[in-house]
Amino acid sequence: EAGVVQSPRYKIIEKKQPVAFWCNPISGHNTLYWYLQNLGQGPELLIRYENEEAVDDSQLPKDRFSAERLKGVDSTLKIQPAELGDSAVYLCASSFLRGRQFFGPGTRLTVL
Amino acid sequence: DQQVKQNSPSLSVQEGRISILNCDYTNSMFDYFLWYKKYPAEGPTFLISISSIKDKNEDGRFTVFLNKSAKHLSLHIVPSQPGDSAVYFCAASAEGAGSYQLTFGKGTKLSVIP
Numbered sequence: 575e576a577g578v579v580q581s582p583r584y585k586i587i588e589k590k591q592p593v594a595f596w597c598n599p600i601s602g603h604n605t606l607y608w609y610l611q612n613l614g615q616g617p618e619l620l621i622r623y624e625n626e627e628a629v630d631d632s633q634l635p636k637d638r639f640s641a642e643r644l645k646g647v648d649s650t651l652k653i654q655p656a657e658l659g660d661s662a663v664y665l666c667a668s669s670f671l672r673g674r675q676f677f678g679p680g681t682r683l684t685v686l
Numbered sequence: 687d688q689q690v691k692q693n694s695p696s697l698s699v700q701e702g703r704i705s706i707l708n709c710d711y712t713n714s715m716f717d718y719f720l721w722y723k724k725y726p727a728e729g730p731t732f733l734i735s736i737s738s739i740k741d742k743n744e745d746g747r748f749t750v751f752l753n754k755s756a757k758h759l760s761l762h763i764v765p766s767q768p769g770d771s772a773v774y775f776c777a778a779s780a781e782g783a784g785s786y787q788l789t790f791g792k793g794t795k796l797s798v799i800p
Binding site: 578583605614615616617618619630665667669672673674675676677678679680 | 728787
């Protein structure tokens with residue numbers, strides 16, 4: 575069974591540029607999570623979807639971050655414009671309903 | 687304010703010996719605890735969990751102990767193997783949320799020396 579797929583794996587951009595991350599969850603998993611992991615820290619939830627609905631986006635910085643999950647499968651997380659402090663690993667996870675979360679490998683973002 | 691604390695950033699253990707990773711929490715509403723393991727350039731993978739109705743859960747070489755009065759849990763790995771070298775995250779959830787709403791600690795990097 576394929577795991578959670580994320581792309582790109584690495585991204586280097588200059589500040590003020592836009593960037594987008596893509597996540598394909600495990601087949602059949604209706605719940606999708608985006609996490610931010612700063613260096614030396616644990617993952618912190620940015621947004622959680624149940625099917626197409628964002629049920630918790632309280633930690634998403636909405637002035638520059640946006641996310642979508644069309645058709646309740648794949649999801650895209652966007653940052654526009656990126657700032658130096660956005661350099662981090664962005665993790666996507668999925669679960670069946672409220673069950674165990676399975677994580678993708680993450681996208682490492684470097685903002686110069 | 688860190689609700690889940692892993693106060694040891696790193697730990698080195700000889701192969702074959704016991705590894706003990708510690709985790710403290712401050713939120714008394716937490717009732718479900720998990721340990722995740724993370725290798726470099728990979729996402730965290732689930733290792734073991736424990737509900738607050740138990741004080742011990744065992745899975746092969748891995749055992750998690752929960753001391754609710756002290757708000758403390760620990761992960762024991764016996765015997766430790768070089769392949770166990772990874773970052774271990776403690777996570778917790780509250781009020782019956784199970785794996786749904788997780789708060790993670792900062793992680794402890796375990797190095798098992800051959």
